[in-house]
Amino acid sequence: MTAADPRALPPYAQALKERIAYLPEAQVERVLSAYAVGAVAHAGQARQSGEPYITHPLAVAGILAELGLDAETLIAAILHDTLEDTALTREELTAQFGETVTALVDGVTKLDKMQFSSRQEADAESFRKMLLAMARDLRVILIKLADRLHNMRTLSAKDAASRRRIARETLEIYAPIAQRLGMNKFKAELQDLGFRALYPDRYRVLSERIRLALGNRREAMAKIEAALTTRLAEEQIPARVVGRIKSPWSIYTKMRNEHKSFAQLMDVYGFRVVVDSAMRCYMALGVVHALYKPVDRRFKDFIAIPKANGYQSLHTVLLGPFGAPIEVQIRTEEMDQVAERGVAAHWAYKSDSGPANSAQARAREWLAALADSQARTPSAAEFIENVKIDLFPDEVYLFTPRGDILALPRNATALDFAYAVHTDVGDHAVAARVDKKLVPLRTRLESGQMVEIITAPSAVPNPVWLEFVVTGKARTAIRQHLKHLQHEDAVDFGHRMLDRALAAQGSSLDAIPPAVLDRFLREAKLHRLEELLAEIALGNRMPDAVAGQLLAARGGKDHPAAKATLAQEKIRITGAERGVLSFANCCHPLPGDEIIGYLSPGKGIVVHRLECPNVAELRKSPERCVPIEWDRHVQGDYKAELRVEVINRPGVLATVAAAIADADSNIENVEYVERDAAAATLIFTMEVKSRKHLADVIRRVRRTGVVSGAYRHPL
Missing domain, CATH: 3.10.20.30 (Beta-grasp domain)
Known part of the structure; x- marks a missing residue:
């Protein structure tokens, strides 16, 4: 007996055979032969519910068959757990079903290894791999979504902790992906099942209230539906009118996020009008607007301007006969298919060059942009941050x-x-x-x-x-540019610091033979000299230590005359090296101050005023102290604090603030530190360009006549 012989098929396999009748006979045989292979591979394995394990992959294939997907996708769905959980090898799979099926099974297998405790805590690298697997072949995520949907339908077999984890993962990862791919039917069921498993009490209460509310308004719904149907027929517009019911999850999230009551959300009648062409959508819009008055500014045309996931429809809100608004969506049959099934609508797996529905085309655009973004984003966590923005638009x-x-x-x-x-x-x-x-x-x-x-x-x-x-694209591009600038500044700064350290030992970077330098970089696991210099500038390696290691590796001694004056020179800063430099909050150094740098791991050089009380402690680590000074040409604005003692009377704060503004300084913050009936002390945090600029601000403040003292803070 062959696998295709009905007598050889158990009921669950026979049900699949009936669902895939839309495929050519030869393709049906291939799918059933995959069932035969899968049944043998999973023989002896059972689900937690006690059913034979093969029932799960067959159910996944059945869900995809409802979407009319191609034979390769169905075969991969039936065999999606074989590489991971059975003795079937990749080579055997390829020999029987081809490389495409194997690639799909392999893609789904990798996704199965991922577990997300929440969207915030998603394993970034795994999530990145999942999205890139989608980019290579959309069918991978369709199989994964169907797999998740069947798991959610049979979740009751799991223990309570697993149910909550899987439900949260479904609501925060998989339902949004289904939405982004335009698969609203999948999204709605995933959300409903996830809500029921994660918050069973809330789900039960809301479902009951929805049932009661619908019972009370069934007559009103029927009257509105009849009025719409009759008026459309009078205008000779063939149309299907159906009432829409809000789901418990959508009501729950709107109550929570928009702070609306259940009554406010349920006091709306929803209908969908489905016609046979885009032109008739606009004609139907005219008919419903003539029947009931439209609400101003509540019309949206998603046909002319489709949503990012390919969704198309006309949306309008009408003032109904029962005092409650009526929400109406108008679309064609094809738009309705795309709205429900998204990328899976009218599926005949298409290459990039072939025609695709709007959801498929837009999904490919989105995934291509993701692939481009991940290539330019080295950090997986940063990539996921960008993707989350796109997933919840x-x-x-x-x-x-x-x-x-x-x-x-x-x-x-x-x-x-x-x-x-x-x-x-x-x-x-x-x-x-x-x-x-x-x-x-x-x-x-x-x-x-x-x-x-x-x-x-x-x-x-x-x-x-x-x-x-x-947007993720803007954030990635800006960060990339700033990192490039930071790297250039770090390389330049690190070069000056290493040169200075070598000069102190009577040598220079030019005197280190290339072979010695290359060996040092290899041992330090660095690819280029620039990486070493950047590491030094960012405080991850000490210039004196690196200089000593290079000279030890080279061997021999330099002539004392070679000792450069560079060792005595201070490194000059312009203030533009913001990727490498940061300015200490304890003393707020300004251009014109005498300063010292301190190498802090990962932060680079932290600049302090020489008179800062913390410098004595910093000098206990002399290898981290960097002699620096301000360049003649300094850029940017710098934070400064001004301590002002004033006579406590109305309008004094405005007077002082006006004086600071007149001196071209921007106030960031004002804080009262002491206050009584006669006097008050305020700390102004402001931006100035230099020590001289701050002195000008202080002079103007002292001239106001309401100030008894104005000093730089800390002194």
């Missing part, structure tokens, strides 16, 4: 001057838009025009705006930009 839709549409997350700024257009546009952005009005780059954007970015060849990314951009 609440989009705004914006227009370029040429009429192209870009979708960005809510709260995106003009600078995010610039980076979405192109990294080079973002890197050189200076301002933007929103609807032809000039605005700063930090301006938040709203749907429907037309945005034009103004660039300048000399402009470069600013560290402050990281405080207001929200």
Whole structure:
């Protein structure tokens, strides 16, 4: 008897055979032969529920068959646990079913090894691998989502702790991925099952309240549905009208996030109108607006401007006959399929060059952008931070001057838009025009705006930009540029420090033979001299120690005359080396102060005033102390603190603040440290350009007539 013989098939395999009847006969035979191989491989294995293990992969294949997926995906689903849990080898799998099936099984096997306790604590490297597996072949994640869905349907066999862990992982990782791929039907069931397992009491209470609320309004729903159906028929628009019911999870999250009551959320009637063409969608919109008055500013056209996951529909809100709003979605049958199934809709596995539905095309764009982002993001945790932003979008839709549409997350700024257009546009952005009005780059954007970015060849990314951009692409590009600058500064600084350390021992970097230097770098597990120099500047290696090791490795002695004056010179700083330098909060050094540097591991050089009380302690580690001084040309603003003693009367704070502002200083913070009826002492934290600038601020403050004393703090 063959595997295809119905008499040889148990009921669960026969059910799969019936579900895959849409495939050609030869493909059905291939899928059933995969069942035969899987049944033998998993023989003797059982699930925790007691059922034969093979029932699980067959159920996963059945879920995918409901989506009409191709034979290779179904075969991979049936065999997805064989490489990990059975004696079947990769070579045997390839010989019987081909390299594509093996690659899919291998991809799913790697995903199965991952466990996430939460979105925040996701194993970053594993999550990165999962997204890249998706990028190589979308079918890998479709199998994984179907696998997760069946596991959630049979979760009751697990112990309570496992149920909670798997449910949280489902709600925080897999349901959002299903949503991002446009698979709303999968997303809704994953959320429902996850909510039920994670918060059973809340789920039960909400489900019961929804059931009671629907019972009370069944008559009203029927009347509205009949009115819509009748009016559409009168206008000769063939349409299917169905009522929509909010899920317990969506109500729960809105109650929690939007602070709305159950009554507020349930006091809405929802309907979907499905017609046969995009043109009829707009005709149907006119009909429903004529039947019930539309609510101002509640119309959204996702047909002309699809969502980032390919979703298309018209959304409108009407004032209904029962005093409650009516939410209506209008779409075609094809749009309805894409809305429910996303990337899996109308599946015939397509190459990149072939046609694809809008969800598939947009998923590929998203995954291609992810692959590009991960190539430029060395840190897995940083990559995941960027992905999380993309996984939970609440989009705004914006227009370029040429009429192209870009979708960005809510709260995106003009600078995010610039980076979405192109990294080079973002890197050189200076301002933007929103609807032809000039605005700063930090301006938040709203749907429907037309945005034009103004660039300048000399402009470069600013560290402050990281405080207001929200997209992963912008954040990655800015960090990459700043890291490059930091690396250049670190290499230059490290070079000067090592030269100085070698000069103190009568040598120089040029006197170290290349072979000795290469051997030292190999032993230190460094690829290039630049890496060693950066390590020195960032405080991870001591310049004196490195100099000693290099000279010991070289052997021989330098002539005393070779001792350079470099050893006595101080290293000059401009203040622009912000990737390498930081300024101590205990003494707030300013350009013009006598200063000393202290090498702090990972931080680089921390700059202190020479008169800082902490310097005595720092000098106990002389190998970490770096002789530095300010360059003649210093850049930037520096934090300073001013202690001001004032007569305590109304308006005194405003008077002092005005004097500081008149001296071109920006106040960051004001704090009262002492206060009584007659007098008060305040500490102003401000930005100044130099010691001289601070002296000018102090003079102006003293001239106000309300001040009894003004001093630099700490003294």
